[in-house]
Amino acid sequence: MTTVAPKPVRVFGSGIRRREDPRLLTGTARYTADITLPGMAYAAILRSPHGHARIRAIDTSGAKRAPGVVAVYTAADTEGTLQPIPCAWLLPNAGLKTAPYRALAADVVRYVGDAVAVVVAESDYQAYDALDLIEVDYEPLPATVDPEKATAKGAPQLHAEAPGNVAFHWTVAGGDVDAAFASAPVVVRDRIVQQRLIPTAMEPRGAVAQFTPATGELTLWNTTQNPHIVRFIMSLVTGVPEDRLRVVAPEVGGGFGSKIAQIQGDFVTVFCSMKLGRPVKWIETRSENYQSTTHGRDHVQDVELAATNDGRVLGLRCTVWAGMGAYLSTAAPGIPTILHGLMLSGPYNVPALKEDVYGVYTNTTPVEAYRGAGRPEATFMLERMMDVLAHTLRIDPVEVRRRNLIPAFENGHDVVTGLKYDSGNYQAALDKALQHIGYDKLRADQAAARAKGRYVGIGVSTYVEICGLGPSQVAGAIGFQGGLWESAIVRFHPSGKVNVFIGASPHGQGEETTFAQVVADELGVAVTDVKIVHGDTDNTPMGWGTYGSRTTAVGGAALAVATRKIKEKAKLLASHLLEAAVEDMDYDDGKFFVKGFPDRHKTIQDIALMANVAWNLPQGMEAGLEASSFYDPPNFTYPFGAHVAVVEIDGETGHVTLKRYVAVDDCGPQINPVIVEGQVHGGVVQGIGQALWEGAVYDDNGQLLTGSLADYAIPRADMLCDIEVLSTVTPSPHHPLGVKGIGEAGTIASTCTVYNAVIDALQPLGVGTMQMPMTPERVWRAMHAQKGA
Amino acid sequence: MLHSVTITVNGRSYTQTIEPRLLLVHFLRDAGLTGTKIGCDTSQCGACVVSMDGVAVKSCTMLAVQADGSSITTIEGLANHGQLTALQEAFWAKHGLQCGFCTPGMVFAAQEILRTNPNPTPEQIRHGLEGNMCRCTGYQNIVRSVQAAAADPRAAQTGGRP
Numbered sequence: 001m002t003t004v005a006p007k008p009v010r011v012f013g014s015g016i017r018r019r020e021d022p023r024l025l026t027g028t029a030r031y032t033a034d035i036t037l038p039g040m041a042y043a044a045i046l047r048s049p050h051g052h053a054r055i056r057a058i059d060t061s062g063a064k065r066a067p068g069v070v071a072v073y074t075a076a077d078t079e080g081t082l083q084p085i086p087c088a089w090l091l092p093n094a095g096l097k098t099a100p101y102r103a104l105a106a107d108v109v110r111y112v113g114d115a116v117a118v119v120v121a122e123s124d125y126q127a128y129d130a131l132d133l134i135e136v137d138y139e140p141l142p143a144t145v146d147p148e149k150a151t152a153k154g155a156p157q158l159h160a161e162a163p164g165n166v167a168f169h170w171t172v173a174g175g176d177v178d179a180a181f182a183s184a185p186v187v188v189r190d191r192i193v194q195q196r197l198i199p200t201a202m203e204p205r206g207a208v209a210q211f212t213p214a215t216g217e218l219t220l221w222n223t224t225q226n227p228h229i230v231r232f233i234m235s236l237v238t239g240v241p242e243d244r245l246r247v248v249a250p251e252v253g254g255g256f257g258s259k260i261a262q263i264q265g266d267f268v269t270v271f272c273s274m275k276l277g278r279p280v281k282w283i284e285t286r287s288e289n290y291q292s293t294t295h296g297r298d299h300v301q302d303v304e305l306a307a308t309n310d311g312r313v314l315g316l317r318c319t320v321w322a323g324m325g326a327y328l329s330t331a332a333p334g335i336p337t338i339l340h341g342l343m344l345s346g347p348y349n350v351p352a353l354k355e356d357v358y359g360v361y362t363n364t365t366p367v368e369a370y371r372g373a374g375r376p377e378a379t380f381m382l383e384r385m386m387d388v389l390a391h392t393l394r395i396d397p398v399e400v401r402r403r404n405l406i407p408a409f410e411n412g413h414d415v416v417t418g419l420k421y422d423s424g425n426y427q428a429a430l431d432k433a434l435q436h437i438g439y440d441k442l443r444a445d446q447a448a449a450r451a452k453g454r455y456v457g458i459g460v461s462t463y464v465e466i467c468g469l470g471p472s473q474v475a476g477a478i479g480f481q482g483g484l485w486e487s488a489i490v491r492f493h494p495s496g497k498v499n500v501f502i503g504a505s506p507h508g509q510g511e512e513t514t515f516a517q518v519v520a521d522e523l524g525v526a527v528t529d530v531k532i533v534h535g536d537t538d539n540t541p542m543g544w545g546t547y548g549s550r551t552t553a554v555g556g557a558a559l560a561v562a563t564r565k566i567k568e569k570a571k572l573l574a575s576h577l578l579e580a581a582v583e584d585m586d587y588d589d590g591k592f593f594v595k596g597f598p599d600r601h602k603t604i605q606d607i608a609l610m611a612n613v614a615w616n617l618p619q620g621m622e623a624g625l626e627a628s629s630f631y632d633p634p635n636f637t638y639p640f641g642a643h644v645a646v647v648e649i650d651g652e653t654g655h656v657t658l659k660r661y662v663a664v665d666d667c668g669p670q671i672n673p674v675i676v677e678g679q680v681h682g683g684v685v686q687g688i689g690q691a692l693w694e695g696a697v698y699d700d701n702g703q704l705l706t707g708s709l710a711d712y713a714i715p716r717a718d719m720l721c722d723i724e725v726l727s728t729v730t731p732s733p734h735h736p737l738g739v740k741g742i743g744e745a746g747t748i749a750s751t752c753t754v755y756n757a758v759i760d761a762l763q764p765l766g767v768g769t770m771q772m773p774m775t776p777e778r779v780w781r782a783m784h785a786q787k788g789a
Numbered sequence: 790m791l792h793s794v795t796i797t798v799n800g801r802s803y804t805q806t807i808e809p810r811l812l813l814v815h816f817l818r819d820a821g822l823t824g825t826k827i828g829c830d831t832s833q834c835g836a837c838v839v840s841m842d843g844v845a846v847k848s849c850t851m852l853a854v855q856a857d858g859s860s861i862t863t864i865e866g867l868a869n870h871g872q873l874t875a876l877q878e879a880f881w882a883k884h885g886l887q888c889g890f891c892t893p894g895m896v897f898a899a900q901e902i903l904r905t906n907p908n909p910t911p912e913q914i915r916h917g918l919e920g921n922m923c924r925c926t927g928y929q930n931i932v933r934s935v936q937a938a939a940a941d942p943r944a945a946q947t948g949g950r951p
Binding site for chain 2: 017018020022025027028029201202204252285286507508509510675681684685708709716720
């Protein structure tokens with residue numbers, strides 16, 4: 001009897017430890033705030049304390065005389081040097097009205113946090129001291145903060161360019177929605193407020209700019225998710241040519257969308273360095289971050305759903321007022337429209353649909369992408385209406401979903417909004433979630449608990465999302481002022497070690513590990529022999545960045561294609577060196593061998609050496625073992641899943657306790673399941689935060705009442721239960737690795753799941769709707785309003 | 790008015806003349822020890838937690854002059870020539886970090902939990918972490934990390950001080 005050594009576990013799919021962690025665990029990682037350069041000065045920014053005001057005069061003389069102060073600048077100083085900050089998603093056919101957004105406000109401030117002046121000093125303490133000595137004479141103006149009310153007649157106006165404060169009016173329609181509603185036996189309605197959220201990446205934003213007057217070169221270390229876009233836009237605003245502009249995203253401490261846009265502070269920092277010819281650092285405080293770095297969500301939605309008596313959806317009609325803040329941030333117009341409206345039909349057969357979206361200027365911080373970006377707002381709307389329909393028809397919420405889910409498909413399904421989903425098996429994900437949690441028993445337990453006067457609720461949702469933003473042709477058609485491909489260069493060194501240079505810019509998601517796993521799997525090298533290089537525009541190929549769950553979905557495809565090009569070349573060289581015909585060559589786990597003769601082989605390391613020394617190459621073959629790919633995907637990817645939450649509410653206090661949370665997500669094949677699980681944990685918890693605790697609140701004057709971490713409640717460890725993470729695997733038919741993306745799934749699904757659970761818990765009291773976040777006070781009031789009625 | 794202070798950080802003595810208003814976290818970072826992070830300005834986030842005379846403190850909530858004469862350990866002072874402590878190892882093994890920004894503070898908060906309770910339950914760990922915020926992990930793998938460190942013999946050998 002012979003024994004065969006077991007084949008090593010495939011590295012693709014292994015939950016190996018992350019390669020980025022040792023530096024992060026030992027304090028040796030370098031974030032933007034950790035960078036200090038010789039001769040560096042420190043900037044602090046004076047921000048508007050008013051939601052809306054005219055600047056009558058600014059007196060900087062006191063600040064200029066303060067100890068250590070190098071310079072003080074206002075808008076007047078930037079004239080002719082800084083162009084307005086451009087919006088980069090120019091939505092077509094929507095009457096888009098942009099208004100100039102300046103790095104320093106000139107005549108009018110339009111939100112609390114709008115930048116007014118900057119002090120540069122020898123130390124950060126001195127810069128902040130001097131900030132207090134700037135005197136600004138403001139004439140307060142009436143403000144408007146609610147996106148629906150801002151469109152009303154007589155509302156304060158923000159921009160002459162946008163009458164009625166309407167930045168755009170966008171519609172999506174498919175099928176005959178009016179006919180569907182006219183003939184529908186059942187119509188259910190709701191008004192949903194997707195409250196404004198603050199992303200709260202733990203690292204605040206900041207920049208270190210080093211302009212060298214002698215060469216005209218600018219290096220910018222920036223807390224960004226997309227350094228190549230920063231270079232592009234920074235070049236447009238400052239006039240520094242792209243070839244002399246190097247942007248580095250060093251270690252970046254989370255983003256969640258808040259590090260996509262280029263914000264006032266970035267341009268102000270660069271401006272100071274250009275004026276002074278010395279390095280300048282600006283790091284925002286958390287309170288400054290809350291006022292001036294971008295926010296998310298902020299929708300008011302009127303929704304109606306038409307259905308048959310047995311709960312089959314006939315149509316969906318809605319109007320959305322989406323708060324944009326005082327200016328249109330970099331990608332803002334695309335979020336409540338393309339990323340929201342196009343996926344309104346979710347995982348269900350919806351024969352007809354129409355949505356009107358009004359993007360509205362308000363005296364608030366500009367809104368941008370926040371984890372999920374448009375898709376949580378769409379999923380919530382649909383999943384909420386499914387529960388309202390189920391309640392109205394007295395059908396179990398799971399059963400209503402089952403009656404409407406699109407049946408399983410492997411290679412394309414057209415939906416009413418015009419998208420073609422790639423692959424899906426929604427029923428399977430739902431079944432798995434229900435089976436895992438024991439749904440039927442859960443409902444029985446709930447009935448028993450209710451009989452004892454306890455408030456136990458169960459929430460279920462199914463979802464599908466758009467990931468892997470691309471292709472570029474679509475980007476152009478929808479007004480995105482860039483491409484949406486990604487790039488990778490794979491370079492073998494003579495010793496067989498590999499560097500991979502990618503255009504995307506991970507900041508916590510772990511691609512230094514997962515991308516190394518892809519290379520190891522494709523080419524048979526050790527994971528530890530592959531180093532992924534990212535984040536520096538001087539040594540990485542162009543790429544559009546890490547957001548929209550696209551780094552693996554698009555960048556991973558570029559990487560796979562590049563490695564396969566390497567493999568092709570290696571095979572040619574191996575056949576040459578082994579004096580065998582290419583057709584006779586075989587490959588397995590890093591070895592190229594003559595078919596049937598595994599001993600006649602060359603390893604990938606042998607090939608790397610021979611390709612690099614180039615002593616004996618076939619005729620016409622170039623030296624080196626390197627390949628690049630610029631991958632433009634043929635379609636989006638469409639991850640999906642089903643989530644279930646169980647909550648219990650304290651009848652005395654209204655406090656919601658999360659008892660269980662089950663997440664079944666399908667992101668296709670998982671490169672590293674431990675990292676996938678971590679993404680789901682974090683995403684789910686952020687979504688729960690929206691349901692239960694988080695909300696940015698402005699008063700009628702535009703004052704941000706939740707302006708610090710003391711007032712804005714992000715989830716803490718003691719507020720949560722364990723998240724039970726499961727998955728199904730449905731590969732994307734068009735992706736070289738079949739993968740779909742997982743970064744936002746948790747957030748997209750969890751808010752509505754927990755919301756539905758809370759409303760379900762309160763059903764015995766007749767509570768049908770509630771404003772998020774569902775704080776104990778709100779829950780208690782809802783319980784007692786119904787009791788009193 | 791300036792004050793002279795002597796603070797031992799990671800075994801090395803720093804004597805400096807400083808403004809009395811200088812926060813301890815700025816003292817540490819100005820000394821080049823940038824592993825200690827600043828994530829808020831209201832003492833909520835815990836990214837700045839270090840160990841002072843063996844007890845976890847938020848270094849943004851102390852003046853450097855208050856630390857005069859004390860001995861501080863920062864994240865840079867834990868691993869010995871790349872040899873991670875039981876807690877650092879556990880965070881790595883259990884995927885207890887993503888972007889890493891909250892991690893230095895989390896490690897010291899976790900150390901404090903184990904110092905006062907060598908065998909904590911998951912609930913006790915969650916309670917012990919309530920002064921530290923993480924936006925990436927949802928905390929679940931941080932709880933697992935602390936559990937794993939508690940089970941690590943190296944942690945037990947040092948009397949619960951990994």
